[in-house]
Amino acid sequence: MKAQFKRLFGRLYARRAQLALAVRSTVAAASAFAIASALNLRLPLWAVLTSLIVTQGSVGRSLKATRDYMFGTIGGAIYGGAIAVLIQHSGELELLGLLVLTVAPLAFIASLNPSLNAAMVTGVIVLLVPVMSHIDPLASAIDRVGEVSVGAFVGLAVSFIVLPSRAHVQIRSAAGRLLELIAAAFTELLAGLSRGRDNDALHRIQDGIGTALVALNTTGAEAERERAARLSSGADTGPLLRTILRLRHDVVMIGRASVVPLPSELQMRLAAPLAKVSEAIAGYLRGCAQAMRAGTSPPPIWPIHTAVKAYAEQVALVRSEGLTRGMPGDAAERFFALGFSLEGMRQNLIDLERVVAEWADVPRPAKTASRSDHEETPDTAGA
Structure with a gap:
């Protein structure tokens, strides 16, 4: 029994970096959900997902993920919100045209700079969520940035505090x-x-x-x-x-x-x-x-x-x-x-x-x- 415990401990110790990442991800997700709920954010889901995205295997990688995701989110929210507010639309056909107008340029930008991949996703969310939830497009853009900011802050803080890996x-x-x-x-x-x-x-x-x-x-x-x-x-x-x-x-x-x-x-x-x-x-x-x-x-x-x-x-x-x-x-x-x-x-x-x-x-x-x-x-x- 003692020998089996030693072997198990040895295998776990050899995977200590992966275990630490699992602990950080769990803490980040739970913390992001708790904070988002306390702030009454419309969709705590995005705060949780963002915290998982920016919680990486090392502090340096978390810094890059946070920077890229925040830049992409802010850019996508501004562009998607502008399309939804400035171009009036009614009906599915017009909404389809706005979707194409939103995705095409953001996808092209993401192909040139993969670190801005989040911009395309954010633009689509800001455009479509108001249609499904019947809220103001500007409010949707602000909510999206707020939810992602909470998740990014929590994920980065956890990367620094909980079993940090340099x-x-x-x-x-x-x-x-x-x-x-x-x-x-x-x-x-x-x-x-x-x-x-x-x-x-x-x-x-x-x-x-x-x-x-x-x-x-x-x-x-x-x-x-x-x-x-x-x-x-x-x-x-x-x-x-x-x-x-x-x-x-x-x-x-x-x-x-x-x-x-x-x-x-x-x-x-x-x-x-x-x-x-x-x-x-x-x-x-x-x-x-x-x-x-x-x-x-x-x-x-x-x-x-x-x-x-x-x-x-x-x-x-x-x-x-x-x-x-x-x-x-x-x-x-x-x-x-x-x-x-x-x-x-x-x-x-x-x-x-x-x-x-x-x-x-x-x-x-x-x-x-x-x-x-x-x-x-x-x-x-x-x-």
């Missing part, structure tokens, strides 16, 4: 997951140098990284929104996002080099140094992922420099023995591209070390390695 905290977990995906892809791609790999397999490996990168960029935008509103004092997300994007590009280049396996003789000569490069870089990426989540300093980077240097020296030895002269042009191009890609990845990992140190809760006592500290490392391309 995007700056979420980006640590998202970055850690992405670094682990890059580490797994890097290991698998280097293994392809001994057996080759088709394009479908390459796409399968890269797709997960691309999806995670899109999610990370979205969370980064929310984190910067929190910083702009002075709701968070975390590190700048720009260097982190740019460094991880460059690492993703490195993996893409290495993937292209691994489509064709190395000649058997080169495989025997380079298998050991490539295995050490794979182990060092993948281990470092996973260590940085753990450091991002925990807010600690990055792991030592020197094993990467040692492994890449050893690989470069072995490539230089292989070239001096003339083992690369008989390679087909395409295979030789991919072989030397691999060396350049590994050197580029080493440089980007130096940047990653600096970025992870910036996100650490406790500053590193020692000076972070920089590119200039390793300029003496030979070019892994061996060209």
Whole structure:
């Protein structure tokens, strides 16, 4: 029984962000209904729905949802109210014409700026509710803005107060997951140098990284929104996002080099140094992922420099023995591209070390390695 309780608690804890969002949404809906009823608003439903719309997974996302929904609502209420008040109508045919006149321009605006989607819905509500409820169109527009304002205020307040979730905290977990995906892809791609790999397999490996990168960029935008509103004092997300994007590009280049396996003789000569490069870089990426989540300093980077240097020296030895002269042009191009890609990845990992140190809760006592500290490392391309 105790073991089952621990497993259940572990599963719930792993979904703590989703549970927190469920709690916030429930509190926001109940609070919006209570306040709307106390204020005798005509349709408390819109206050409740608005509170749910603006209650998002992070404070930064709630800020954006509130801004977009309020702007769209106010714009739609003004336009829909103006159509209903200024153009007299009687009968269903004329009302149909006003509906087209209301929806068409607002739909076009929403297609240009999706953040104003609420304008179209609000315009239709302001136009049709007076017909169904027999109230003044101007009063309908005012009611709509009031109901949405109550819901937006309640939803945003709940996002700040009830189990608040900061995007700056979420980006640590998202970055850690992405670094682990890059580490797994890097290991698998280097293994392809001994057996080759088709394009479908390459796409399968890269797709997960691309999806995670899109999610990370979205969370980064929310984190910067929190910083702009002075709701968070975390590190700048720009260097982190740019460094991880460059690492993703490195993996893409290495993937292209691994489509064709190395000649058997080169495989025997380079298998050991490539295995050490794979182990060092993948281990470092996973260590940085753990450091991002925990807010600690990055792991030592020197094993990467040692492994890449050893690989470069072995490539230089292989070239001096003339083992690369008989390679087909395409295979030789991919072989030397691999060396350049590994050197580029080493440089980007130096940047990653600096970025992870910036996100650490406790500053590193020692000076972070920089590119200039390793300029003496030979070019892994061996060209």
